[in-house]
Amino acid sequence: xxxxxxxxxxxxxxxxxxxxxxxxxxxxxxxxxxxxxxxxxxxxxxxxxxxxxxxxxxxxxxxxxxxx
Numbered sequence: 001x002x003x004x005x006x007x008x009x010x011x012x013x014x015x016x017x018x019x020x021x022x023x024x025x026x027x028x029x030x031x032x033x034x035x036x037x038x039x040x041x042x043x044x045x046x047x048x049x050x051x052x053x054x055x056x057x058x059x060x061x062x063x064x065x066x067x068x
Contacts, residue, residue: 021046 015030028038 017046
């Protein structure tokens with residue numbers, strides 16, 4: 001895979017994580033009415049979802065279905 005494609009994948013992953021965390025922050029703020037609490041939830045979400053994604057990917061690497 002060319003370097004430009006690898007960089008593109010990294011940028012896409014980072015920007016998607018920013019969008020996802022912003023969504024979590026806004027929803028948390030709307031529900032709790034507390035921006036500090038919303039920030040804490042969004043911060044924790046970044047950490048937990050990074051680990052969850054890693055293990056999700058590792059699990060899918062074991063699945064043979066759909067591979068050429």
